[in-house]
Amino acid sequence: MRKRLAFPVCAVAAFAVFTATACTEAEVSEDGAWSPSQPIEMVAPAATGGGWDTLARTSTRLLDEAGLADKQFRVINKPGAGGAIGWAYMAAHSGDPHKLFVTSPPMLLVPMTGQAQNEYTEYTPIARLATDYMVYVVPGDSPITSFDEAAEQLRSRPQSFAVAGGSSPGSMDHVAVAGASLAVGADPTELNYVAFNGGGEAMTALLGGHVDMGVTGGGEATGLIDSGKIRALAVSAPERVESMPDVPTLTELGYDFTFDIWRGVMAPGDLTAAQVEYYENLFSQLVELESWKVESARLGWVDSYLGSADFAQFLDETNDEFAEILDEVGLARNAGTS
Structure with missing residues (x-):
């Protein structure tokens, strides 16, 4: 038919x-x-060097190397407005099966604070691929040597203790540090959160001494941690992460807060069932590749694959949970862009 x-x-x-x-x-x-008839754009809604860019380039490189896709991928960076520029670009290409984009919690959080016009329901879920966790870091030469010391700074001088994140206010990195602030007894509404267009820019600011602490995905920070350029104080996982075995969790330090970064792939809205099936099958093969497993372990990603239908249900449930988190830490919902 x-x-x-x-x-x-x-x-x-x-x-x-x-x-x-x-x-x-x-x-x-x-x-x-269905199969693609031209190269496939994989959009990272952020600048190079961050978590979205890392996921886009890692997944497409491994797919191309394995020869799994009928056409090659091209990674396109669309940075700005915490992801909203990239999402608007994808929304303008509804029905185009030759465009995909990588996604994570900001896809849900940014629209909640009125900083993006496009809701997650406007797009087609393809697959959830992995889970990552937030890591709280300081420069390698910082006088702060533990998260307890950082917690004291958050409590005693929150407005002068600058914390960098790679997502807009009210989005993923902000929620991760605001939630941690609440857990340590600080006032998250007093937090001096400095937003950048991606984790790469946030880490550059941290290394340059422009901020005191940074929060970013574990996969984005592993190389800098291993090199000694930054020091990891804590991770938001429920238990220690294999790629950072010496980094304590917030919970084991006595702070009741966890935050996971699910990472997945979506497409513009209005794809056909055959088009969704093609990409769903493609990414289900990706996560079974030995090369993917090796890269995931290196980046600290934990396997959490979900197909299209299950990913859609997960997004609905997580959207409700995030709405509660924003209320809990005092971040305004649907506050507009003024």
Whole structure:
């Protein structure tokens, strides 16, 4: 049925432009399966060097190296407004099956604070791939040597103790440090949170001495931690992370707070079932690759694969949970952009 419906679209387009004979019908096989007919854009809604960029480049590189996709991937960075620029770009390409984007908690959090116009429900969930955790870090030469010392700074001088994050106010990094502040007995509404366009920029600011502490995904910080350029004080995981075995969790330090960074892939809205199935199968094969498992271990990612339908349900449930978190730490919901 899908093939018969596709034919008139191609026929009409052919009257307008001869080359339109290579349109959607050509991508659908006799059995109704779909495959891409041109290179696939993988959009990272942030600058290079952060968690979204790392996920986009790692996943597409491994897919290309394994030859799993019918067409090659191209990573496109669309930084700005905590991800909103990239999401608006994807929303403008509804129905385009040759564009995907990587996603994580800001996809839900940023619209809640009125800083993005596009809700997660406007897009097509493809797969959740992994889970990461937040790590609280200071420069390698910082006089702060433990999270307890950082906690004291958050309590005693929150407005002068600057904390950098790679997402906009009210989004993932902000919630991660505000929640930790609440857990240590500090006032999260007094927090001096400095937002950057991605974890890479936040870490650059930290290394440059422009802020006192940073919060970022464990995968983004591993290399800098190993090099000694930054010092990890604590991680937001429920238990110690394999890639950072010497870094204590907040909970073992006596602070009742955890925060996980789920990482996944979405597409523009209005994809067909065949298009969703193609990408869902593609990413289910990715997470079984030995190369993916090696890279995941190196980056501190924990396997948490969900297919399209389960990922959609997870997003609905997590959206409700995040709404409660924002209320709990005193961050305004739907506050507008003024």
